[in-house]
Amino acid sequence: MPEASRITAEEALRLRHGSGADQARLAVLAAGDAALAGDLAEWDRQDAALRALYAPVADEPVPARLTETMAAARVVRPAPSPVLWRIAAALALVALGFLAGWSGARMLQPAGPALAEVAMASFATYAVEVAHPVEVGAEDEAHLVKWLSKRLGTPIRPPDLSQDGFRLIGGRLLPGDTSPAALLMYEDEMGRRLALYLTRREGAETELAFAEEPGRRAFWWVEGSLGCALVGDLPRDALRRLAISAYHGLTET
Numbered sequence: 001m002p003e004a005s006r007i008t009a010e011e012a013l014r015l016r017h018g019s020g021a022d023q024a025r026l027a028v029l030a031a032g033d034a035a036l037a038g039d040l041a042e043w044d045r046q047d048a049a050l051r052a053l054y055a056p057v058a059d060e061p062v063p064a065r066l067t068e069t070m071a072a073a074r075v076v077r078p079a080p081s082p083v084l085w086r087i088a089a090a091l092a093l094v095a096l097g098f099l100a101g102w103s104g105a106r107m108l109q110p111a112g113p114a115l116a117e118v119a120m121a122s123f124a125t126y127a128v129e130v131a132h133p134v135e136v137g138a139e140d141e142a143h144l145v146k147w148l149s150k151r152l153g154t155p156i157r158p159p160d161l162s163q164d165g166f167r168l169i170g171g172r173l174l175p176g177d178t179s180p181a182a183l184l185m186y187e188d189e190m191g192r193r194l195a196l197y198l199t200r201r202e203g204a205e206t207e208l209a210f211a212e213e214p215g216r217r218a219f220w221w222v223e224g225s226l227g228c229a230l231v232g233d234l235p236r237d238a239l240r241r242l243a244i245s246a247y248h249g250l251t252e253t
Contacts, residue, residue: 156226170184204222228250
């Protein structure tokens, strides 16, 4: 869609919550604007998540103390002035918007995608380094494993990806959200690099999942107490095979 013909987010929201004609117009605009279509899909996802979160509460019976309060409020009182009504409504809308935005943002930031984002950022920072891609080289692997295992508080070992053409060149310690993180770097004969990001991650285990940013891709998962992500600039299928190899290398004794 040409830049001049794009609508603002405020206008898109107005159409989205408007009449049937407004929504039809919005659908036509979104068909020619990938960015707008992405915004609509994200808003739909957020709405679905909010409904899933609050639907059980909406179905609960109203507590007796609230019904009594509502009954008492039916006593006739002087009506407030229109100006006071408008001020109260404005304040309520501001408070509701802030609360919904804050709680929705917290709810829609699952640990997995955040894990992949941090891993891809770490890969982008260190994979391009020529002289210092790692702190401890693979020639001192025993020390590397002991050091990183101690700092993460859980035993780790670098998976062997040599059958897939990648050799370990070393690793480094990084800061993490709840604990230190480890970054293990691999390289093939063509000079292509992979980074395996490991950190302590409490919560339910997950299946292998995919994430992507310009110039890098990641497969991430949570197994036991470890959150793991394998990152590289490889075709998705090739990276997935390597991630499966890394998974087995980390979990199998």
